[in-house]
Every structure is written in structure tokens, then in C-alpha cells.
Amino acid sequence: MEQTDRSSRIAWAALLLASLIAPVVVGFDKYLIHVGIIISLNVALATSLWMIWSLGFISFAHAGFMGIGAYTSALLFTKLGLSMWYGLWLGAAMSGAIALVIALPLMRTRAVYFFMASWAVGEVIKRNFAYFRDFFGGWDGVFNIRAPKLDLGFVEVNFADRLAYYYLALFFVVLTVLVIHRINNSRTGMIYWSIHENELLAQHAGINVFRHKVIAFTIACALAGLTGALYAHYQTYISPKSFDIWKSEFALVHVIVGGLTTVGGPVAGAISLTVVDELLRATGYFRTVFFGAVLIAAVLLLPGGLETIPGRLRSFFKRSDK
Amino acid sequence: MTNKKSNLSRRLTRRGLLKQGSMAIAGGLAAPAILPKSAFAQTRTIKIGGAVPLSGPVAYWGQSTMQGFVDGAAVMNEAGGIMIDGEPYMLEVINYDTKGEVADSRAATMRLVEQDECKFVYSQAAASTVGMLQVTEPAEVLSIVACWGYLELFGTDYPLHFRGEMSDYEQGFAYMPFMIEKYGKDALKSAAFIGPDDQDGIDCHFSYERLMKHYGVEQKAVEYYNWEDTDFYPIVAKTIREKPDFIVTSPSPPGITASIIKAAREMGYQGPISSPAASETETILEVAGEHASGVILPVTNINPSSPTQKAIEKRFLERFGTFNALAGNYSWWIYALKAALEMAGTATDTKAVAEALAQVELEDTYVGRTKWAGKNAYGLNRQGVYDCFTTTIDDGKAELADVRFPDLPDTF
């Protein structure tokens, strides 16, 4: 156990180091840095979805809450002129607040029904962005959402520069993953997994299941909102279509392919599948077909997901030692 | 359209299945492979990039657009490339899929501009265009797209941005005069609009409003349907309750237009229905059956007749296994670009090429005469205008009924 812990710590450190020096490795290729930013955002989204999963359910409203964060930050910028430094936190807060209110009735539903009800929630959120045209801009969306500047006194960093934005996104992704990792490894995390394993038993053991579910859902949605704000200021344009069901589904797919039991799963899944999608772009017509094939193959041939690879390798080498 | 003809073209389609598969590889995977690179090791290359929806719900439009460029480039390369300032240049077409999404299109365009260093790009449909423009204008890359709405992203602020396809607005100056001739002005006093509930629908309603005002037509019902809708009875019932003289269904795709026509006719509505986006006559005939009558389809040339048009149809069938009128409509863009490159005498200075392109007028393309207009409306001549081939469907038969250059007002 201790050895696993140490090697996983080494793996995390290596990943962090790799992502820090990645721009240098790719020779500051602007396009690859863009891919890096997309990977970061996908990792953040998938990880926060995984946090909900640690309680045993899956939300299809995740893209919707990401949208709430994105729209809050974007409208604060375009209507009130407040920069992303406000939008990030207010977007997350707004997303969390709405999640809290919705979670109260939503948590009455269970298992598959939760899944479906959350899908309806996500769809209504998206539809509202389109329906209230005067406020949210309708299907037209919101344009000119600029990235912020940071005056450090001796130097001014303009995050419209892609490299700067990469490190900004990386910072918040690391923050998101760290927060979720800490919660997961704490006593609260154990409570979550006990709810995941057996809700009824957890309830009888004196755990307030409902409260834990609502709080975890709120935190995860607030983190999704934060990701949404980062997304909006990077893409500079958002519309209701940016937050449709497919976004939630792809986040879910990242979690499944990566692995369901550790926080490393969604991280690995989001990184690898985003890279695969990017590699497939040049295949034109076949892009979607190939992506679907990769997805099915990953699920069928690698049960448990990417997170099981280290364990598999270890047992493989142990066997060959003998 | 006679049965024989449609059967023939269908058989070609079926036979083309395999061909289509291989074409997909030729077109999508390895469009650059069309160029035997070694043979032209000495010649220079101009890269043209496409960030188009090749998969997803709007793939039909994306693929049709791509075909024009792949075919045009192959034709020009076979003829020895294009001569710029006395030097031959080969064309290389690179295509990336955008799934018709804004963010994905932005990414595809970045890859074209930043990695492949394309100076000329093209795109299709509003979402892909919105994503593309954020990249191309700051990077001084020339773009040619088909996009009907988002007029705030067009004109003076986007000098390198060309819209090659006539929107429903420009088409209106051809199909409205035609309809007035066909039905008489008294039969067209009021109109209704049915469009999808998204930005395209809203923008097309805006064009429709301006157009109806121009022709003094009273505007009655305005209805938007959801893309999730399957049945059009409710929306059509609501529209015809107000008894408009005719209905405009832009920018509804052929399938939805056909459903609207069928529903309207079944519920006893008699007036003409004009659809500036539904250029698949066969679909409409199949879906609406005996109800397909009084249908006006602008920019739909179902009957290639000139040698140029016939040659394009033949080449597309050979190369891609299919040909549709829409792909024909987009096929002139690359020829206009070629003319502009030759006129500007440079393959790198996109501003000069854009200036030249705005002046390019072609005489003999799939859509007849083409030019760029819109100076008074948008501040610059960036909107493609060309002969509008209008097909009508009456009593279950489709025929090319009218060819005319849009009668643009002075304010355009």
C-alpha cells in the first residue's frame, strides 16, 4: 500500500512537471499550446464530474453548470466590465448556488432516475440561455469575452497571450484536482464512498446522506462553473450550443475510459481522449467513427480504465520475475 | 424530373458507395496526396485550408463545400498549377473536420493557420464561420465561407472575410421578381415565415423582413420550430391560421421543408412556398409526394446544361461518386480565388489578394456569372452574387424555371 502511495505521488509530480515544461518541449508551437489548454479544461471538467460519481451517481447537467459559470463571468465582463478575476469566483459561486437550490428536489431521485432528471436540468439550463434573448443573447451567444491582465507591479501579464493562458488554466486545473483529491482522501471522502457503496447502510450508520449528497453536488458544480469561466474567457465566444448534452457526455466518457475509482482516472481519461480526438481531426469523415471505435475498444479491452494500467504492469512484471 | 433520370443518378450513387469511401480517404485523409509532391519538388505550393463540418448533422453542407475545392485544385494542378508573377504554384487543399461546432472550428482553424501555415481558408455554415473568424482576421488570413447570418461579423471590420454563397436576402432579389411574374403581384400580398429556433432562423427572419418591406408585402405569422421537432403539423397549423398568401421557409433544410410543404398542403393550404435553403428536389418529391406543388427553390440548378456545368457534374461524379446542386453552387469559389491570386501577383500578401478578389468577375461557372457586391450594405464588396437558378416543383414535377441575376437595389 505504501509503495503504491509513493509511486502514485511520483506519478503526480511527474505529470505536473511534464505539463509545466510541455510548452518548451513542443517548441512553443502555438497550436499545441491551444491543445494543452483544451486538455486542461477537459481534465477539470471530468474531475469535477468524477467527484459527483464518488457518491455513486452521475450528472448529465454538468455542462449546464459549466455554462452557468461561463455565462456569469462573460456577462459580468461584457455588461459591467468586471474582469475575469471577479468572474471566476462569482461564476463558481453562481453555479454552486443554483446547484444547491436544484439539488434539494433533485436528490429525491435515485440511481438511473437521477441521471435522467439531471439531464432534464441541463437541457432546461441550456434552453434558458437561448430563450431569454435580451439578457443572455439567445442563440447568438456572447462575443468579445476578453482574457484578463495581471499587473504584478514589475511586469504586466496579458492573458490574451496563449502561453500565459496555458499556465493560468494549468493553475486552476491543478487547484481543482487538488481540492477534489484532498476531499477524497479525507474522512468526508470515505463517507462519500460509503454512500457510493451502500446508501441505505450509510444512512443507518448515522450518516446524513442527503446533506452530503447536496454539498458534494454543490462543490462539484461550483468547480464546473469555475472551469466554465475559464472556458469562456479563453474561447472569447460562448453560446447555448457550447454547453449541450454532448459536452456532459464527453466528460462522462473521459471519466469512464480513465477509470472510476481514483482521481487519476478522469485525469488520464481526459488527457488521452482529448489527444486522440485531436489526432483524428485530419481523418475528416472518419473522425467520429474512429473516436467511437476507440471508446468501445477502451471499455471492452481495458476493463476498469486507464487507471488500472500501473497495477497491470506491476503484476505483469512480477509474474515475469518468477 | 423523370423517373428514369432519377434512377440513373441513384444507381450512380449506389455504385459510388465504394468510391465514396475511397474518396473520403483521398479528400479527407490525404487531400495533399492529390499532388504528386516529388514531381513538383521545385514548384512552390499554396496551401488552402478547410475548416468544415465533415461529420455531424451539417456534414452535407461541409462535404459539398470541400468537394468544390478538392476538385478545383486537382483541375488546376493538372493544368500545371497557377501562374503568379510568372512562377507556377501548385495548390494543396487541407481539410479538418469541425463537426459544425464553434469551439471545434476555432481549433481547426488554428491548426490550419498556425501549424499548416495556410494563408487562405474556407468554411461552411454559421457556427464554423464564427469560430473561424476569431482566428483568421487577426492572423491576416483570407477566408471564404457560406454564412447567412451574423451580419455583425461581416463588412468593414472584416476586410479579409468573403461570403461566397448568396444568403436568402440576395436570393430574394431573384426569387421575388420571379414569383411576381409567375403568380402576379395581387396573389402575393402577404407572407409568413417559418424557420428554426436558432441564430440562423433569427437572422433569416431579419433578411426576410427587409425583403418583404422592399417588395411591399405584408408580414403575417412568424414561427420558429425546434431542431428537436419531428412533426410539423402544429407549427404549420398555427402559421396557416393567419392565411398568408405565401410562406418562406428559410433556412430550413430539404427534409424539414418537405415536411412543412406536406403538412401545409394536407391541411388545405394552397399558396406558394419558397425555400431558399432546400436545394434537394428529390428529397422533397420523395417526402411530400403528390403534395409537392407550388414549391419555389432558388439557387437550385437541377439541370446542368452549359458545357462548364456538365463538365463539373461529370468530374464530381467521377471523383466523389455523387454530385448535388449545392456542391455545384460552391464550385466557383476556388476559381475566383485563382483569378485573384493571378491578378494580385502574390501568394503571401493576403490584403492584396483580398483587394483583387473583390474585383473578380467570372463569366462561366456552375452558377453562371459571378461577382462580389455589397459595398453599400456592408461597406465592402465581400458578398458573392451570381445568377440565381430557380427550380420549381409543380404537380410532382421539378423543373428549372428561371435563371436571372439578382435585381439588387442601389442600397446593396
Next chain:
Amino acid sequence: MTELLQMALTGFNLGLMYALIAIGLTLIFGVMRIIQYAHGEMFMLGAFTLYYWNAEFGLNYWAGVGVSAVVIFCFGAILQIVLFRPLHGKNILYSLAVSLGLVLIISSSGQILFGTTVKGIPSAVTGGVLLGGTYLSYERMVISAVSAALIIALWFFLRRTTTGLAIRAVAEDPDTSALQGVKTRRIHWIAFGLGSAMAAIAGCMMGTLLSIVPTMGFLATIKAFMIVIMGGLGSVFGALIGGLILGMIDSVVTTTISGDVALILSFVVIFLILVFRPSGLFGQDWE
């Protein structure tokens, strides 16, 4: 008055077709406890089978509907055996991911194989009567009748035949029914095939009434899920009621208010139903 009648007729017709798609989905969930996200793709493939049979090769329409049902039954059964059987008993998310992959593969290869242009299947029945402003289309009447007949037939099949009873037994309690000698593996592929065939027939009906494209499956999936959630997963009767509710909302609200309100309203209705009856209108409490 005539307007009301027209709305009611349209809603009823739509509702029955929706129910036909949804019943297949609810059957598959009930028996296998998997979320078949690619259900709409079966709907699409069913419509295209009929298209090639009828419009391309010019063979008999109704025979084509049967052929389509058989072809999609086999296809569904094969999918179940090859892809979903290995995942049986595992986390529901794995089968969900596989069916999502299937959605991507089937709809995109549909675009490559069938082409991206919209197609139409010529109607087998045409004409209709205008009764005091209300239009009765024969085609719609036939489609409603076929849908209703199929739903009733399925209901009898599940209650009167050995296989039907076995399906219900497996849905109720797989372990006990296995102990009683029911071959659960066989029941799984039969139920999957049957559910897919229902979707295929719905695809034939709707494809004739409307038009067909390779990407149309996703729409059907959305509608089917909305209905199944409303009615309760695993409940055939619930799917019928859910279908009719959705059809009526689509028809009445769109005609009287507008399309976007209809769509938002149907999601709100789903949400409210789930909040007050967390297992849908007629669903069991699956754990």
C-alpha cells in the same frame, strides 16, 4: 373546435409513434438494466432498411417494414451478444459508454454509407379527408393503427407467451428466474432484438411520414428517454402514457404558444414528475 380536434389528433398520432420508440427502450432497460443510448440509431437503421427496400429496389412497402424489423432484430441481438454481454453485471456506466460509442459509429458511418443528403420514403397510403376544417390523413390513421396494434401485440406477448413471461421474469428477478430454468442469456438477446425491432418499425413509420437522414437517431433517442423517464423505466404502460403526454405537449403547446416553450415545458414536466414520483409515473424503484 376544429382546431382543438386537429391538435388532439396530431398529439395522439405523435404520442403513439413516440411510445413505439420508447417501449423498445424500456424493455431493454427492464431486462438488462443497461441504458441503450444507441436506441435511436436502431430507429434510423430501420428507416434506411425500408428506404433501400422500397424506394431504391421498388419492393413492397409492408414487406419492407417486416424485413426492416427482422434485420434490426438480428442486428440488435448481435450487438447484445458481442458488445453488451461481456459487460453484463458490471457498472451501468460501461454499457452506457459502449452505447455512446455506438451512437458515434453508427450515425457517422451512416453518413459515409448512405450519403448525407436527406431522403424520403414514398408513402404507402395517401390521401385523406377534410372534415369541417380538421384534416384526417389516411397515412396518419394507418400509422396510428399500426403503432397501437404493435403496442397491444407486445403487451399480449409479454403476458401470454412463454418467452414473454420469461422476459418479464428476468426483468423482475434475474437470479430467481435463472434458478427456475429460464435461460437468461437467451432472454437478453431476444429482448434486445425485440426492443430494437420496435424502434425500427417506428423508424419506418416516422421515416415515411417525415424524412430520413443518418443523424436522425439522436432525436429519437432524446424523445424516447423523455418518455421513458416520465412513464418509469421498465414499464410498457408507462411508456405509452408518457408518449401520449409528450405528443400532446408537442402538439397543443406548439400550436397555442410556441415550439421553444413546448420543449422547455416538457423538460419541466419531466423534472416535476421525477421530484414528486422519483421512479416515474409507473416505474418500479430500481436499485
